[in-house]
Amino acid sequence: MNKNQKYVLSIGTILIVLALIYWYSQGAEVFTKTQVLVDKTTDLDKMLGVENKQYVDRFVFGLFPSGMASILELASAASMSGIIILLVGILSYLLRNKRKETK
Amino acid sequence: MKKNLSIIAVIIIFSASVFAQGFKVKASGEQTFNFQDKAGRNQTTFFSTTPLEDITGLSGDVKGRVTFNVNDVKTLKGKVIVSVASIKTGIDLRDEHMRDAGWLDAAKFPEISFEIKKVSDVKVVADNKITAKVTGNYTMKGVTKEVIADATLTYLDESETTKSRAPGDLLGVQAKFNVKLSNYDVNNKVVGQKVSEDIEVSVNIVGSNAQ
Numbered sequence: 001m002n003k004n005q006k007y008v009l010s011i012g013t014i015l016i017v018l019a020l021i022y023w024y025s026q027g028a029e030v031f032t033k034t035q036v037l038v039d040k041t042t043d044l045d046k047m048l049g050v051e052n053k054q055y056v057d058r059f060v061f062g063l064f065p066s067g068m069a070s071i072l073e074l075a076s077a078a079s080m081s082g083i084i085i086l087l088v089g090i091l092s093y094l095l096r097n098k099r100k101e102t103k
Numbered sequence: 104m105k106k107n108l109s110i111i112a113v114i115i116i117f118s119a120s121v122f123a124q125g126f127k128v129k130a131s132g133e134q135t136f137n138f139q140d141k142a143g144r145n146q147t148t149f150f151s152t153t154p155l156e157d158i159t160g161l162s163g164d165v166k167g168r169v170t171f172n173v174n175d176v177k178t179l180k181g182k183v184i185v186s187v188a189s190i191k192t193g194i195d196l197r198d199e200h201m202r203d204a205g206w207l208d209a210a211k212f213p214e215i216s217f218e219i220k221k222v223s224d225v226k227v228v229a230d231n232k233i234t235a236k237v238t239g240n241y242t243m244k245g246v247t248k249e250v251i252a253d254a255t256l257t258y259l260d261e262s263e264t265t266k267s268r269a270p271g272d273l274l275g276v277q278a279k280f281n282v283k284l285s286n287y288d289v290n291n292k293v294v295g296q297k298v299s300e301d302i303e304v305s306v307n308i309v310g311s312n313a314q
Binding site for chain 1: 143146148159193196197255256257259264265268276308
């Protein structure tokens with residue numbers, strides 16, 4: 001492994017760790033969510049003894065993708081890590097030491 | 104003879120007034136409450152918990168009506184209906200799967216319903232608040248089973264505050280009960296792993312008696 005390959009591997013590792021830290025900071029959800037439950041109970045609801053919760057559009061970064069209908073659903077710690085590993089592999093291959101042919 | 108009949112009648116009326124448990128509100132007699140709310144504020148949630156994930160399915164498309172004598176909650180009769188297609192879980196793909204034939208089969212069975220059969224264990228918490236056990240027929244995916252819900256009913260006389268929601272007196276109903284998915288022909292590999300076998304159903308609905 002040459003210097004450039006080590007550099008690419010280090011950057012890739014840091015990016016994966018950052019993705020996992022971001023995932024954890026978002027609530028460590030198993031699946032990526034594009035909607036979350038929000039409490040919209042009013043004072044009148046409380047007087048009536050009922051709760052009111054609604055799903056609202058909000059992105060929550062999960063460990064695994066929740067679907068493939070949009071980029072948001074695809075975004076997850078696992079899919080990001082997969083892409084980073086793939087890129088590190090390709091770059092490591094391209095940055096390999098080329099042997100000098102000697103006669 | 105006449106005297107005896109009078110005494111019996113008085114005892115019956117007295118007993119009825121003592122044992123009838125209802126609201127102490129302005130209205131009296133039989134009232135019908137309609138739970139239609141176009142704003143989607145009437146809702147039913149289906150909660151599943153597994154070590155992997157907690158899932159809350161929520162429907163804002165709840166309709167139905169109940170009729171009862173305000174002075175005797177045990178006379179409560181009615182039906183509440185939820186449309187399967189309206190249930191959201193926060194993940195579009197999961198919502199699609201839930202509507203599939205392997206799950207709730209929304210195309211064949213578009214509605215989930217609860218029909219009230221009996222009210223028992225009535226406790227008057229306040230003049231306008233009552234708790235009770237409501238026994239009813241719960242129908243999901245074409246299968247009907249009897250369930251018992253813990254319910255809290257709250258009655259509000261019409262006021263400027265209540266008018267912001269709907270005209271007429273308002274009846275708030277909060278009820279909870281559990282259902283086992285396998286009892287309703289929902290059997291697949293995911294049940295028990297990603298989705299719990301036992302689902303907690305919660306109902307939060309407000310009805311109006313305005314015609």
